[in-house]
Amino acid sequence: KASAVERRWTLNDFDIGMPLGRGKFGHVYLAREKRSNHIVALKVLFKSQLKQSQVEHQLRREVEIQSHLRHLNILRLYGYFYDQTRVYLILEYAAKGEVYKELQKCKYFSERRTATYISSLAQALIYLHGKHVIHRDIKPENLLIGIQGELKIADFGWSVHTFNRRRTMCGTLDYLPPEMVESVEHDASVDIWSLGILCYEFLYGAPPFEAKEHSDTYRRIVKVDLKYPLKPIVSPGAKDLISQMLVKDSSQRLPLHKLLEHPWIVQNADPAG
Numbered sequence: 001k002a003s004a005v006e007r008r009w010t011l012n013d014f015d016i017g018m019p020l021g022r023g024k025f026g027h028v029y030l031a032r033e034k035r036s037n038h039i040v041a042l043k044v045l046f047k048s049q050l051k052q053s054q055v056e057h058q059l060r061r062e063v064e065i066q067s068h069l070r071h072l073n074i075l076r077l078y079g080y081f082y083d084q085t086r087v088y089l090i091l092e093y094a095a096k097g098e099v100y101k102e103l104q105k106c107k108y109f110s111e112r113r114t115a116t117y118i119s120s121l122a123q124a125l126i127y128l129h130g131k132h133v134i135h136r137d138i139k140p141e142n143l144l145i146g147i148q149g150e151l152k153i154a155d156f157g158w159s160v161h162t163f164n165r166r167r168t169m170c171g172t173l174d175y176l177p178p179e180m181v182e183s184v185e186h187d188a189s190v191d192i193w194s195l196g197i198l199c200y201e202f203l204y205g206a207p208p209f210e211a212k213e214h215s216d217t218y219r220r221i222v223k224v225d226l227k228y229p230l231k232p233i234v235s236p237g238a239k240d241l242i243s244q245m246l247v248k249d250s251s252q253r254l255p256l257h258k259l260l261e262h263p264w265i266v267q268n269a270d271p272a273g
């Protein structure tokens, strides 16, 4: 509802429930909007921390763009408000929680579950690229699961500035494609690379270029030192798809719409998403 963004929300509009998680910039709580009884996730960001990390303008830009995004596989940002010390983001609540916790629990996902998630993400990325938005942080930590089991891209530390954020954020390097590791300009095809890393991690339980030292991970990425373990057993179709996404030359990576037609996706993804 477009009105959701224009309305002036205050903390008094919500009953605050249990903590859902702790992000880099603040905590997330389950909350219920009093008038509608609508359940949401309320993210609380401290202004002091935003200022310190110089991300206020990035947050403003994100909130502006996200209020126009509508896609089943993209977590909604309904609106925001602030008080003296904090900024509050009113987010869609993903009732089945975090993908990375699910992956830790299962160790790795089935081919059907992986294909369904990768297909949903590809559709969300096609939608975003259509709106000239690239470089989402699509690693397991930023993915949530909705009430119907559908996957939702939930972190929005994205856009070209993310690169600096990621470097300063010292998050995992595992998802960086060669052109970013080698600091050359990048385009939407970085998301295809990250999706290939994610597909591998869903199937094997760890990203393909993982190494103890950052320098080793860098080396393995730029070399595209891709190896498939013997266990768990993964079908040739899945390996074929991953090998078409983890290609050093970004122009040779499988385009997202071709991914949706790949036999392994067609045979394994649940169309309901």
Ligand SMILES: COc1ccc(C(=O)Nc2ccccc2)cc1NC(=O)CCSc1ncnc(N)c1Br
Binding pocket: 020, 021, 023, 025, 028, 041, 043, 045, 055, 058, 059, 062, 066, 075, 076, 077, 089, 091, 092, 093, 094, 095, 096, 097, 098, 144, 154, 155, 156, 157
């Ligand atoms: C549209 O989702 C967002 C949009 C924006 C930002 C954000 O912080 N941007 C930002 C913050 C500081 C500086 C620059 C950008 C974050 C999220 N999303 C999240 O933080 C996910 C919160 S955890 C969670 N959420 C729902 N259901 C659950 N079960 C859980 Br667990």
